[in-house]
Structures are given as structure tokens and as C-alpha cells.
Amino acid sequence: MKRIMIAAVCIAALVGCTTGSAQRGSAVASNTTYARDALKPLSPAFAAACGTFGTTYARDALKPFADKGWLPGAISVLYNNGVEEIACVGYADVAAKRPITIDDHFMQCSQTKGFCGVTVAKLVEEGRVSLDDPVSKYLPEFETLWITDGSTTDVRRLTKAKNVLTLRMCMNHTGGFPFELGNYISMGGWSRRMPLRSVAATAAAEPILFEPGTKEQYSNVGIDIGAAIVEVVTGMRWEDYLKKTVLDPLGMTSSGFVPSEEWLKTKIEMYDCQTNAPAVWREFNPAMARPYGDDRVFASAGAGLWTTTRDQLKFYKMLMNLGMGENGVRILKEETVKDILATSTRPKGMGGYSLGLAAGGDNGWFGHGGAWGTNCQVNWKERKLKLVVVQLCGQPRPWDAELAKAEEQFFKATVGEGDDYVGRMK
Numbered sequence: 001m002k003r004i005m006i007a008a009v010c011i012a013a014l015v016g017c018t019t020g021s022a023q024r025g026s027a028v029a030s031n032t033t034y035a036r037d038a039l040k041p042l043s044p045a046f047a048a049a050c051g052t053f054g055t056t057y058a059r060d061a062l063k064p065f066a067d068k069g070w071l072p073g074a075i076s077v078l079y080n081n082g083v084e085e086i087a088c089v090g091y092a093d094v095a096a097k098r099p100i101t102i103d104d105h106f107m108q109c110s111q112t113k114g115f116c117g118v119t120v121a122k123l124v125e126e127g128r129v130s131l132d133d134p135v136s137k138y139l140p141e142f143e144t145l146w147i148t149d150g151s152t153t154d155v156r157r158l159t160k161a162k163n164v165l166t167l168r169m170c171m172n173h174t175g176g177f178p179f180e181l182g183n184y185i186s187m188g189g190w191s192r193r194m195p196l197r198s199v200a201a202t203a204a205a206e207p208i209l210f211e212p213g214t215k216e217q218y219s220n221v222g223i224d225i226g227a228a229i230v231e232v233v234t235g236m237r238w239e240d241y242l243k244k245t246v247l248d249p250l251g252m253t254s255s256g257f258v259p260s261e262e263w264l265k266t267k268i269e270m271y272d273c274q275t276n277a278p279a280v281w282r283e284f285n286p287a288m289a290r291p292y293g294d295d296r297v298f299a300s301a302g303a304g305l306w307t308t309t310r311d312q313l314k315f316y317k318m319l320m321n322l323g324m325g326e327n328g329v330r331i332l333k334e335e336t337v338k339d340i341l342a343t344s345t346r347p348k349g350m351g352g353y354s355l356g357l358a359a360g361g362d363n364g365w366f367g368h369g370g371a372w373g374t375n376c377q378v379n380w381k382e383r384k385l386k387l388v389v390v391q392l393c394g395q396p397r398p399w400d401a402e403l404a405k406a407e408e409q410f411f412k413a414t415v416g417e418g419d420d421y422v423g424r425m426k
Contacts, residue, residue: 061406066090069278073100109370117356131168141204148207176208220302227301239299320378
């Protein structure tokens with residue numbers, strides 16, 4: 001059995017982690033662990049229950065750090081072909097002594113990219129777009145692109161791009177775009193800068209970093225351009241198309257881009273990691289600044305979706321089940337997931353990345369991480385999943401290594417050596 005872990009794609013993990021901090025309290029751990037048949041929906045009463053059921057690998061690994069306050073709160077989900085362990089350790093809000101639960105809301109940041117990838121994959125599946133379509137077919141402002149020489153002097157030399165920028169390149173970070181718009185922090189971060197079509201137009205007016213398709217540069221901007229193409233093709237706002245075709249069919253009623261006051265009451269608070277000391281509460285991160293729910297919030301396909309662990313599991317288990325939700329609703333065809341989401345769409349030698357998802361090769365693992373430490377990887381071949389939810393800035397994070405060991409122990413100890421279609425939902 002292959003147990004290769006794909007590294008989380010968290011390029012923005014340290015963005016803005018030097019401002020906005022304040023002390024609110026230190027943690028005294030609260031711990032809940034669940035083990036269950038994952039094909040049965042979690043009831044609110046069960047999710048809120050206290051106690052230990054089944055395996056406790058993740059809880060045992062994380063609890064020592066939560067007891068000391070170094071790790072304010074964390075959620076781990078491990079799944080192996082029908083056997084599941086869910087561990088909720090510590091607090092969502094240390095000062096309020098509010099235990100962390102799977103129904104608490106959090107910013108998943110770059111994990112949003114995979115949601116954009118699914119919307120693009122749906123249009124490819126329906127024959128409405130091709131991954132190798134020129135971006136200029138849908139957004140004419142990208143007809144002519146200029147490449148900067150990277151100079152920081154008063155004079156910059158620009159060269160006209162020879163390669164055609166394609167939708168594929170935007171979605172797999174080989175389009176030549178920078179990580180973000182140059183002034184995104186001053187606009188309030190990736191969820192407060194501007195609508196998706198405006199992001200695309202702004203990016204088209206700026207020089208790119210290299211010839212399209214020849215290198216890789218992780219980029220929220222490129223993903224947002226992909227989402228802008230979805231808007232052109234569907235005639236809908238991207239977030240509305242996502243809700244109609246993915247979130248609502250999967251029953252993801254606690255996911256969206258503009259959190260309500262009720263959602264924010266269950267927010268997992270953000271903390272700065274400290275060395276051998278309790279984590280420190282952070283009021284906000286400038287990469288995704290407050291206020292979170294006013295009329296200046298715009299959907300960011302690269303980093304903006306709020307969700308809960310319960311909802312996020314519905315999305316990733318759909319990917320694990322090759323397009324079929326646990327509620328029996330099919331979002332994508334099996335071959336679509338295998339061919340363009342679980343398989344890299346980059347040229348050889350540029351690392352494994354598909355459409356908004358890290359895809360490591362033929363071992364079956366693919367998924368994504370987020371800036372504040374969230375991560376989920378699934379294996380469609382062996383029906384495995386490993387998910388972690390935290391809201392942390394900075395380093396060190398000594399619990400990561402211990403959690404990795406716990407994950408390995410779980411997969412070794414639990415049943416699940418299936419082939420490509422063991423337990424696959426039809």
C-alpha cells in the first residue's frame with residue numbers, strides 16, 4: 001500500500017504574520033474523539049458529544065501540545081475505506097474557553113482553489129471549454145502579454161510574450177502571474193480587493209513574470225482568472241455557479257464567501273505560534289482583513305471561502321469518491337476527476353499540480369492546503385483521507401511531525417487495502 005503524503009500547498013502561510021496580534025489567553029485542552037462509519041451523516045448531537053470512541057491516534061499526538069497551550073485548537077479527520085477517526089482537541093476560542101468542534105467556521109484560504117478547479121472541470125466535462133483554450137478567447141484583454149525582466153531599477157525592459165496563455169496554465173500556476181496583485185494588502189487582502197473580472201483586467205494590464213507555460217509560480221491571480229472565465233461562459237457570478245453546481249448539491253449549507261453574524265459566533269480564532277510558549281491571539285491577518293461580512297467582500301477563487309469541517313469533508317469525500325457525494329449526488333464523472341483533477345496538468349519536471357489541486361502522480365493522493373495551516377489530502381485509489389483544521393500563523397509547529405506519525409499509525413492499524421473501486425459509490 002502506498003502511503004505518500006503530498007506536501008500542503010501553503011505558499012501564503014506566513015503572509016502578514018507580523019501585525020494584528022493581541023494577547024487574550026492561553027489554552028487548557030478540551031478533547032473529543034470520534035470513530036465511526038463515514039458513510040453515515042454526523043448528527044449535531046453526536047458531533048457535540050464528549051468522550052473517546054475507537055482509535056485515538058490524532059488526539060494522543062495533539063493533546064500534549066494543546067495541554068500546554070502551544071496549540072490552541074485543532075481538528076483532525078482520518079479515513080480509511082469506511083473507518084474514520086475525528087479528533088477535536090483544544091479550543092476554537094481560548095479566552096472564552098469555547099471547545100473546538102466540526103461545526104465551527106474557519107477561513108480555508110487556498111483550499112478554495114480546488115473548488116475553482118471543480119467548476120472548471122465541470123465546464124470541460126460538458127464541452128463548454130477546453131483547458132487549452134486561449135484565455136483571450138473569453139477575456140480579450142489577454143490577447144497581448146508582456147514579460148518583465150524583473151528589474152527593480154527605474155527602467156524596466158519588457159518583452160512581448162510568444163506563447164499563448166491558456167486556461168490550463170492559469171489553473172496550474174504556469175501562466176506567469178505573481179502570487180497576488182501588487183497592492184492587495186492595502187485593499188484589505190484577497191477577499192476585499194475587487195471582483196474577479198476586475199482582478200483579471202488588472203492582471204492583464206501588468207507584465208507577467210515569464211513566458212507562459214515555461215515555469216511555475218504559485219498564484220491566486222491565475223486561479224481568479226480561471227474563475228473569471230467561468231463567469232463569461234456561464235453568464236453567472238463564479239460564486240453563484242459554485243453554489244448552484246457544487247455547494248448546494250453536496251449539502252454544504254455552512255460554506256460561503258460572506259460569513260453571517262451567526263457564522264462568526266462560531267469562528268475558530270486565529271493565533272500566532274510561539275517557541276515553547278502558549279500561542280498568542282491575533283485579531284486579524286492583513287491578507288484577509290476585517291470586517292469579514294460587509295458589502296466590500298468579494299469572492300476570491302484563490303483564497304476566500306469560509307467553511308466548517310463538516311462541510312469541507314463533504315467536498316473532499318466527493319473527490320475521494322471520484323465525483324460522487326456521500327449523499328448520492330454526482331458532481332463530476334469518475335474519469336474527469338481521475339484525468340484532470342487527480343493527475344497533474346503541468347509539463348513534466350514542473351511538479352505535480354492539476355486544476356487548483358496538488359496532484360502527486362500515480363499513487364492516488366491529491367488535495368490542497370491553506371494559509372493558516374488547514375490541509376486535506378485524499379487518495380481515490382485506496383479511499384483514504386487525512387484532514388487537519390487549525391488557524392495559525394508562523395512557526396514553530398512541532399505537532400505537525402507528531403500528527404504525521406499518528407496518521408501513519410492509523411492507516412497501518414485500520415482496514416483498507418482496496419483496489420481502484422473498493423467501496424466506490426455508484
